Structure formats: C-alpha cells, structure tokens
Amino acid sequence: MKKNLKKAALLLTGVLLGGSVFAQTDSVSSREFVKPFSGIGSYRTWSIGANIGAPSLLLATGGHNGFNHWDPTLGYGLSIRDQLVHSFGLQLDYNGGKVKGGVSSNQPYVTNINGERYISFSTKYNQVTLSGVLNFATVDYLRRKNAIGFYASAGLGVVYYTPTVYGATTPGIPTTASASFKSSNIVLPVGVGVKFRLTDAVNLNLGYNENFIDGSSFNGANQYPVMSHYSYGYAGLEFTLGPKSKPSIQWANPIASIRHEYMTEEQRLQALVDAQKAANDKLRADMDAMNANLAKYTTDSDGDGVSDFFDKCPGTPAGVKVDGSGCPLPMATAKPADVKVYVTEEDKKIVKEAIRNLEFDFGKSTIRPHSFPSLTRVAQLLIEKNFSLKLAGHTDNVGSSDFNLSLSKNRAESVKAFLVSKGANPSSIEATGYGKTQPIATNKTAKGRQMNRRVEFTLF
The missing domain is CATH 2.40.160.20 (Porin)
Incomplete structure (x- = not known):
C-alpha cells in the first residue's frame, strides 16, 4: 500500500x-x-x-x-x-x-x-x-x-x-x-x-x-x-x-468569433469611410486653391479678351482690337492692289521634275534624299513668285482604307514641311490625302500600283 x-x-x-x-x-x-x-x-x-x-x-x-x-x-x-x-x-x-x-x-x-x-x-x-x-x-x-x-x-x-x-x-x-x-x-x-x-x-x-x-x-x-x-x-x-x-x-467560443468578425469588419469599413472622407476633404481644399488661382488668371477687367495677369496694357477702351499681350493693334493700312500671277511653262517644268523625282521610304512618309534638290527648286519658285500650291497624296489599294488615307495625308504633309523648311509660306500650301480613292491606273499590276502611289502638285 x-x-x-x-x-x-x-x-x-x-x-x-x-x-x-x-x-x-x-x-x-x-x-x-x-x-x-x-x-x-x-x-x-x-x-x-x-x-x-x-x-x-x-x-x-x-x-x-x-x-x-x-x-x-x-x-x-x-x-x-x-x-x-x-x-x-x-x-x-x-x-x-x-x-x-x-x-x-x-x-x-x-x-x-x-x-x-x-x-x-x-x-x-x-x-x-x-x-x-x-x-x-x-x-x-x-x-x-x-x-x-x-x-x-x-x-x-x-x-x-x-x-x-x-x-x-x-x-x-x-x-x-x-x-x-x-x-x-x-x-x-x-x-x-x-x-x-x-x-x-x-x-x-x-x-x-x-x-x-x-x-x-x-x-x-x-x-x-x-x-x-x-x-x-x-x-x-x-x-x-x-x-x-x-x-x-x-x-x-463561436459566438465570440462571430462578434469579433462583425466588429473587425465594422472597424475596417469605418477606416475606409474615414480615409475616403479625408481624401474628399483634401480634394475640396485642392479645388478651392485651384479656383482661387484660376480666378487670378481669368479676370479681365477691361474686357479686351486678355486676363489682367497677362495684360500689359490695362484699361483698353471697349471695342479696340488688341494683341496677345492686351495692347491695341496698329491701325490697318490700305490693302495693296491685287497683282496677277501667271504660271509659265518653265514653272510647270520645275513642278513636273519634282513630281517625277519624288520618292518615299516604303510604307512611310519619309522623303528620300535624292528628291530634295527638285523640291528645293519648287520652294524657291513659291518664294519668288508668291505662288500657292496644293499637294494631293494618293496610294494604291494595298492595305486598309484607314491606313492608306493616313499615309497619303502624311506624305503630303511631309512635302509641305520640307517646302516650309526652305522658306515657303505655310499658309500658301495646302496638303490633302485621298488614300486609294482616286487611282489613275489599274491596281491589278505592279506598274499601275506604282503610278497610283503619288503626290500631285497644283500651282495657282
């Protein structure tokens, strides 16, 4: 025992x-x-x-x-x-x-x-x-x-x-x-x-x-x-x-776990609400500051269309036209008499040569360098005789319509950009793209498609 x-x-x-x-x-x-x-x-x-x-x-x-x-x-x-x-x-x-x-x-x-x-x-x-x-x-x-x-x-x-x-x-x-x-x-x-x-x-x-x-x-x-x-x-x-x-x-205790889950979720949601409220308050403050700055830049006391912040000539009388700094524009002078401009055969020859020599990289709007001399002579012609020029871009039917329309437009704009870079007046040059909508030859042969890939020059 x-x-x-x-x-x-x-x-x-x-x-x-x-x-x-x-x-x-x-x-x-x-x-x-x-x-x-x-x-x-x-x-x-x-x-x-x-x-x-x-x-x-x-x-x-x-x-x-x-x-x-x-x-x-x-x-x-x-x-x-x-x-x-x-x-x-x-x-x-x-x-x-x-x-x-x-x-x-x-x-x-x-x-x-x-x-x-x-x-x-x-x-x-x-x-x-x-x-x-x-x-x-x-x-x-x-x-x-x-x-x-x-x-x-x-x-x-x-x-x-x-x-x-x-x-x-x-x-x-x-x-x-x-x-x-x-x-x-x-x-x-x-x-x-x-x-x-x-x-x-x-x-x-x-x-x-x-x-x-x-x-x-x-x-x-x-x-x-x-x-x-x-x-x-x-x-x-x-x-x-x-x-x-x-x-x-x-x-x-399952009841305690359920209560804890409820309380935790409630706290999480409240935290989200508080965070969103803080973000809204900050956004409201930022908007108020932005509106105050906007008012500074948009107030136009003299009504000339230029805000006081940028207006270098405040108090411009009503109805007076002003430039970008708010100052009155000089009085317009008498319009000179129109001068007639004639396109000669020599002028047409220069344009035809430029058209014949104009080439782009395949599928791009980049002008190849050997086309520059003839395009430079066209730019000089526009400067000397104050001609206007219409550029019309065209493509063959290879590819989608949207792509060809964009490509033709871009090629015409490339020619215009080159002419402007040589001193031509950009307002006297119009560049338009027509895509594959205006063929001048059949698109069923390689030669026909090559003829359709072109930029037309029209002097006036």
Missing part, C-alpha cells in the same frame, strides 16, 4: 510539474478568434492527458459479487484525443492499476458458482479503449472564452486482468485455497466529467467512469451470470498540442 501511494505521489508530481512548464510557456496572446466557417484546420484539435485515480468495485454502484469492503488502491491513465468538432471528439485511453476488496464482518465469505468461498481479492488490470466524448455547454454567453466544460463519454475496448482471490479461514468453515489466473474481456466504459481551463494549453480534468465487462470473474470469484464492472474516479491534466497561433477548439 505504501509503495503504491509513493508511486501515485511521484506520478502526480510529474504531471503537475509538466502542467507548470506548459503554463509558463503558454502565451496569453494566443489568437482567440477564428473567422467563422474557416474549417477545422484553423484550430488545435489534438491533446494528450495523464491522470491518477481510485479504481473500485464499490464507488457509485454498491457492492459487487458479494465483496462489500473496498481497500483503497492506485489507478493511472493516459489519453490522446482528436476533437473533431466543438462538441464531439474521439479519445484513445489506456488505464492500469489494481482493485482490492473483501467482505465485512456481517458477511463472512463470497461463494462462486463452484461453491468455493473467498474473503478477499486483488485484481491487476490493463485496459485500452476508444471512446466518443460529447462536450456540453460549449458556448459561454457570459465570457469571451470558455473556462469550464462538462462532458460525457462512452466507448469500447479490451481489459486484461489478473485476479487473485483468497480463501476463507473462518473457524468451522472448510478452508478454500487461494487462486490466481489471467483473463481478458471486452469492456464498455461510460463516464462523465468536468474540465477547467488553466491556460490555453493546459486543462484540469476531473472524471468518473463505470466500466462494464463482458465477463463474470474480474474479481476472481466467478458468479455467472452476474457481469463484472468496476468504477474509476480520477483527476489529471490535459495538454493541447499544436501551434500557439491557433486556439484550442474545445475552448473556442
């Missing part, structure tokens, strides 16, 4: 020390909330436990098979559990220990089915079971995080036991020899309990199991058809496994 109590003390000390280590390393800043409907992977679901307790034939169920006196003994257990959902998990348990008992003074012996009489027993056992654990009150409406949890369990397993019975030695009654044997049977454990959350990783577990055995000789005195059973009351610690960034599913 003393040896068993010493073992129990050592085991309990080890369990409590282990709980202390877990409690010291457990962080109170562990994530408490999980986004609703995010799946089981967001939680810690696995846990292990260790316990010590008192196995007996008498607890809660009264005497069993005649032995109505209980000798206190030590039991112990280990467990591993996977919490499948908030309210239900599967738990694998190992239990071991010894159950001892005897008869009281008013009951001299116990008789088995063979008529053998015994006064006491001692049974060593080892048991492995798989149980379903149903949690109650998994939602706490008073606290953000649950602190107490109640549960019930039921399962199925195998118990291996070695009972020893001791024969009666009462005077006047024949002595029955002591006996010992090994056996195993299916066992059905049914239990209830309560857990207290010490930290996010450590729980205090108090429970009671009644173990119903498919056999009649657990106490060594076979009294078939009465089935054997024994009880086990225990206390222990349970340690949650997994990363601290995830909460334990058995203590997580």
